[in-house]
Amino acid sequence: MSVQSAAEFNAWMRLQLPSVRVSRHAAPGDTYTLDGVKAPHLAKLLACPWVTFVDVPSRRAREERPLDNSDLVTNTIAPLHARFPSLAGQGMTVSVKERPFDPTDIDFRGRVAVGESTTQAVSAHATAMATLIAGGGNSAPSGKGAAWQAGLISADFSELMPDDGGRLTQMGVSVQNHSYGVAIENYYGLETRAYDAHATRYPQLVHVFSSGNDGVKTSPSGRYAGLAGVANITGQFKMSKNTLSVGATDSRGNVVPLSSRGPAYDGRVKPELVAYGADGSSDAAALVSGMSLLVQQAYKEQLGGILPPAALVKAVLLNSANDTGRPAIDFESGYGQADALGAVQTIRERRFYTNSVTQNAERVFTITVPAGSPELKITLAWHDAAAAPDAAQALINDLDLELFRPATKQRWKPWVLSHFPHLDSLTLPARRRPDHLNNVEQITVVAPAAGVYELHVRGFSVPQGPQAFSVAYEFGETGFAWLNPLAGSTFNPGTPQELRWQWVGAATTARLEYQPAGSTAWQVVTPTVELKAGFTTWTPPSAAAAQLRMVTPTGVYLSETFTIHAPLSLQVGYACPEEALLHWSAVPGATEYQLYSLSATGLQPLRRTRDTVAVLPATELPFRYFAVAPVLGAK
Known part of the structure; x- marks a missing residue:
């Protein structure tokens, strides 16, 4: 109370x-x-x-569903790893709030910080979430997470109020993941207010919540009570303005039916983002937590080791997201499908501003749009002061974003949704108008004319100022980019593989071809591929390595060289105190095999051999865990 x-x-x-x-x-x-x-x-x-x-405390939280599979391609995490291999979460720490994850899991080797002592049994769900966020890939490629070298700490969700922010800060935690929920709740409660206050007190700490898995249910209370399939986010704490709620999609970007929808209790846009999570929103939130760590790390590397404001992380993630579902914003996918590579590029190219504003004051920022830009997108975000319990509307400080082009005197307002409590109204397309409800505002302009534009941020109503804010922007990229295969990709011969790419351009077809290593001839895989589809399926033949190319009307796009071989199964021949023998099947085309051992924090090269057998002396036996990979074409 x-x-x-x-x-x-x-x-x-x-x-x-x-x-x-x-x-x-x-x-x-x-x-x-x-x-x-x-x-x-x-x-x-x-x-x-x-x-x-008066509010109800300590409702029993539930995990939002265990992890059955993972996908680091849909949200461009794998392409980010390939483009920036040194960006892996080093020096960052995430807190996983639910039941304890397994600290002995080898995918967290050497990176688990000591948290609160607990008598609870370890949770498979929490371990899966921690793996998606920061798994090291020691157990298998599927054990690699988004920020795969970040530190981890466990927190307990039996207390739904925020954790001690001072202690989190002391332990270096900059992101906390919340992949749990309670029943559908639609009001601004004490937990909601506490998280909004927590975010303003600790402005660099990012809180990421799963939206919930009640997407087909109906809210029993609140403004949207009785409306089927909307406003069914699981927990009033997810109504907070200064946190992120994440819904779930399949690998095609479609919001899955069980993913909880918005709007928030007062009509605000919730969830703000979606990410891959075909089995639920837990893993979607975990992926966004991992992305948030990488955005923070990129910022620290660019700006002298300091953490960015959490509002900037939010603005960058929402601005770089790829639109999915209905055009612009909506109450199912929020601002779109999270794009890890785009978010990090926004930071690395310094396409953002931070400042503050007071009542009726205005800040103006100038940007120059290059010729041929497919879309200008700008997002404003700020951490707003906590509202009073049971407030009819959560927003306290109201800022306005406007885009102005001096050459033509054109002006653009943000996208705003109808939040009237009727199913037809909640599915209406977004319209341009002033936003006096959300503490996030976004403007997009398709195919903008090249030249100088001004971003205006005005303090429309700032009773508790000055109000700090963050702005991120991008121009979009035209053309083609491979998402799978990437450098280091391995395909299993005779097994259907999904090829994926991004295409920004006119709807057109292309020809897909492949070339085995050592050959100079290209062979047709599919004569006609719809580029806008973004994927196709191919069953690779037996070959040591190969390369793909997409032949489009405007150019030819080569993939990285990838390997084709069946998964290796490392077997123990015998294990004695003085030595052990490992063996594995031969891979066609392999010149050598690289043996790895698990050290204090991850897999390290141990030795190379031309044989398919390795005898380990007593000095190497303490490593306990080993892996092997074929050497194909010096890779």
Whole structure:
């Protein structure tokens, strides 16, 4: 509950309800938890002149579903790893709030920080989330996460209020993942307010929530009660303005039916992002947490080792997202499909601004749009002050974003959705108008004319200023880019493989071809491919290595050289105290084999051999875990 005078409330409690135990939360400072409240006590509490709001604490959180598969291509995490191999989350730490993950999992080797002691059993779900965020890929390629060298710490979701921010900061945590939920809740409660206050007190800490897996359900309460399949986000804490809620899509970018939809209780855009999670929004949130770590790391490398504001991380992630579902924003996919590579490129190319504004003041930023840009996109985000419990509308400080082109005097407003409580209204396309509801605003212009533009950020209503804000922008990229295969990709011969790419351009067809290593002739895989589809399936033949190319009307696009071989199964021949023998099947075309051992933090090269057998002496046996890879064409 929240109270308006701590001293008077405590005195009243001692007199009226002496058997009830009272404990105070750190933030907001007027929030208390009461233990031992019985039904007759509630009427007294509600009549207390010092009590302003009563909420239900400690609802039992539930994991949003275990992980069955992973995909680092849909959200361009694998392409990011290929483009920037040194960007892997080094020096960053993530907190995974739910049940404890398994600290002995070899995919976290040497990177687990000591958290709170707990008697709870380790959770397979939490371990899967931690793997998606920061798995090291030691167990298998599927064990590699987005920020695969980041540190990890476990936190407990039995307390739904925010964790001690000072302690998180002390332990170096810059992102906390929340892949859990409760029932559908549509109001601005004490947990909502606490997370908004937490974000303003610790402005560099990013909180990422799963939207929930109740996408086909109907809210039993609130403004949108009784409307089927909308406003079904699982937990009032996910209504917070200054956090990210993430929905789930399949590998084609389609929002899966079970992914919880918005709007938020007051009509704001929720979820803000979607990411791959065919089995639910848990893994989608985990992927976005990993991306957030990489955005923070890229910023630290560019700007002298300091962390970015969390509002900037949010602006960058939303601005770089790829539109999916209905055009512009919507209540199913928010601002779009998260794009890790695009987000990091925004930071590395310094396409962002940070500043602050007061009531009626205005900040103006100038950008120059290059010729041939497919789309100009700008996103404004700010961490807003916490609202009062049960507020009809959460927004306190209201900023306005406008795009202006001096050469033609044209102006563009942000995209805004109808939030009227009717199913037809909630599916209407976004329109350009001032936004006085959200603390995120976005403007897009398709095929903008080249030249100088101005971004105007104005303090429309700033009762608690000055208000800090962040702006990110991009111009889009035209052309073709391979997503799979990439450098280091391995295909299994005779097994259908999904080839994927990005194409920004006119709808057209192309010819897909492949060339085995050592050959000079290209062979047709598919004579006609729809480039806008972004994928096709190919069953590779037996070959040591190969390369693909897409022949389009405007150019030829070569893939990286990739390998083709069946997965190697490393076997133990014998294991004795003085030595052990490992063996594996031969791979056609392999000149050597690289043996790896698991060191303090990850797999390290141990030795190379031309044989398919390795004898390990006693000095190498303490490594315990080993892996092998064929050497094909010096790779």
